Amino acid sequence: MSVDPLVADEFVTFPLTVDGVPREVTARWSESLLTVLRDRLGVLGPKTGCGHGRCGACAVRVGVGPDEPHVLCACLVPAATAVGATVETIASLGGPDGELSDVQEAFLAEGAVQCGICTAGFVTAATELLERHECPSRTEIEEALYGNLCRCTGYGRIVAAVESAARTRRERKDPVPLTTRKLTASLRTGPEAAE
Amino acid sequence: MLLAAPRFALPETPEEALAALAERPGAVVVAGGTEMMPDLLWGTRSADAFVSLRRVAALRGVTVDDDDLVMGAGTPVSGLTTAPDAGLAAAATSLGTPLVRTEATIGGNVVSALPYRNLLPTLLAGGARLELTSATGVRTVPFDGFITAPGRTRLAEDELLTAVRLPRHGGFADYVKVGRRNAQFVATVSAAVVSRDGGVRLAFGNAGPTPLRSDDVDAVATALLDGRATPEDLRAAVAVAVDPPEDPVASADYRRHALGVLAVRLVTRARTDGGPGA
Structure with a gap:
């Protein structure tokens, strides 16, 4: 994407991995991850609901830095803070x-x-x-x-x-439910064995 | 530095963050972004630049030393929901939603400095102290008095809030809030209690322009704990001490009444559930 030099300081360029695909993003530094996913990368799984973290329609799973990947509201995350992150949308869940x-x-x-x-x-x-x-x-x-x-x-x-x-x-x-196993064990040897 | 642009910085250490801030006067320090992003969306706030603390690993996490629970300012609220302080845990658990709590931070809650923020009464009741770091060193200040007006604090322009220290105690602590509905609500008013060694310390949210506590209220609350005062006495003391806002959410009269109810509720819980430590 070409950037007008007059507004160049509004933009940053950074990598993201979205649904397993490495992407290079150029976006305004204040843009949300949701805007980047939908409007810049055309990733339409996360939906725009409330836009302020109440509804969870934009929930995606993000792995940032050393943190365990976790689900968050993409609308609340400034995308540029997720440099190098892995983003898994609903498209990553199916086969x-x-x-x-x-x-x-x-x-x-x-x-x-x-x-x-x-x-x-x-x-x-x-x-x-x-x-x-x-x-x-x-x-x-x-x-x-x-x-x-x-x-x-x-x-x-x-x-x-x-x-x-x-x-x-x-x-x-485990095709045999736990309760059945407990019952079977208790019938066989008395209630103590079920614990 | 993971990313540096004229109006954006993504530092990885507190030192890099301070340097990035010095190079970008007027930049907004953003931690989780959970408050800033809606503000930008609605145009209620603007930002000339961001310095993000999201990737400063040293600011994330909770440790315990001899005296305090030490919470890095970038610790997400989800990391406080099982904190070994029941008041803090209750305040964290009732903040936003699970999808917000993984990003919202304790530092953001403190520095945003709005009187209805969930964690603030707990920090005030618990006698928290704040570590403020600048290029010249660290100073530790009481949380009481740090917030000077809604959205305003004593944090200097060249400083970052780097840690919150909450004294450990063997007593009883809790937090309650009321709002306009029972899900995902901002506190219309809120209250926190720490009851230890026979003394009660209460603090209130949205009871005035800043988080508020009062020696007079605590004296009556302690008397109520001992059976030397009545709930009516405590409600009356609270009504005198608070100066709640009047806004479209609730009237000042409603808030004054509700704050008295919450105060009595917390002292009652301390008496019935607090055990010998309270």
Whole structure:
């Protein structure tokens, strides 16, 4: 991108890796990561909802410096402070050729998508939750998704979808549920063995 | 320095940050950006330049020494939600959302200096001190008195807030706030308590132009803890001590009333939940 020399001091150029692809960005130093992703790089997974960190429609997972990658609101981050960062949008969650992730499948199966503007943010936040908690309670799910707003108010189905995705993950990892194993063990040897 | 431009700097050490600030007079020091970016979006503030502290690793993290919990000014609020101070943890947990807390910092909360900021009553009740660093060294000042008006502090132009020191104690600490709704709300008013060794120290948010505490209120609160005063006494003492703002969110009368309620609530919790340390 060519920059008018009169406003050159408003621009900075820096690298970002977005969904695994190294990109070189030239943007105003005060521009948000969301603006850079959508308007300069054409990455449209993160949505512009409120633009000030309330709704989570722009949630992406960012690895900056030595920090563990974590989900944040792209609208609140000055993009130039993320020099060299790795940014994973909703496009990083599915497989190649548009294959959906298990969380996305659960959202579809549970009818957790209405108008859709919040969905990428919810799926991004829910995916991070399930990486940290294999078996989150309903309260933990609600706390983890507290920064994501659904303007269609479809929260019941969204929470159900996250519960369903968590259950499916546990069943895949361990086809015999824990409660069944405990019961079997206690029948065999008495209650002490179940602990 | 990760990136340096005439009007932008991304330093990696406090020394680089101070130098970058000296070279860019009038630059806004940005930590997480969670306050600055909305302000720019809405045009409520402008910035000639940014000096970002986001990549200064030395400013991020919490350590404990003999006396204090020492929080680097760039520590994200998400790093305080499990702090070994229940008041600080409660204030951090009720700040913004999980997606904001990973970027919002304790230093930004302090230097933004608005009376409704979540962490401020906790720091005032806990007797926090601030480490201010310039090219000539570090000075440590009490948090009490650091904020002089909404958005204004005693931080000099060539200084950075580098750490917040909160004294450790074995007592009871808590924080409460009320707002216009129960989710993602800015405090209409807020209050924090530290109760230790039989003495209660309260501090209030949005009870005046700056975070506010009062020896008179603490004397009545301590008497309430001991059963020598009534809740009505404490509400009356709070009503005299505070000078809350009147704005479209709430009237000064409502705030004065709510601050009394919160004060009684916190002292009641200290009495019932505080244990022998309180």
